[in-house]
Amino acid sequence: MKKNLRKIRHVRVRRKLKGTVQRLRLCVFRSGKHIYAQVVNDEKANTLAAASTLDKEFKQKGIKSTNKDAAFLVGKMIADKAKKAGVSKVCFDRGGYKFHGKVKRLSEGAKEGGLIF
DSSP states (O other): OHHHHHHHHHHHHHHHOOOOSSSEEEEEEEOSSOEEEEEEETTTTEEEEEEETTSHHHHHHTOOTTSHHHHHHHHHHHHHHHHHTTOOBEEEEOTTSOSSTHHHHHHHHHHHTTOBO
């Protein structure tokens, strides 16, 4: 039931957001153990950068993958990878999740890393 409600909210959010060449979409997926983020160009249907708590860079830090600090670090990692791909402006797609906790910390990390929302 909860999963279906999240999908409905995500569809509602996606009606308003679209990743264009000028402003790509930074989308978030959160599972019970991990958090994932990717920068997507919806016009060309391709992913330019991706980061998650499963990356080797993250595992070297030794942080538990289920807390807010992990989400903040993933935000910084996605910002670095997006900068290397030539992306500076994004629109934030929270994926149907509430904008608090891990999702909020991920966006703060991305902002601190240099992405403009």
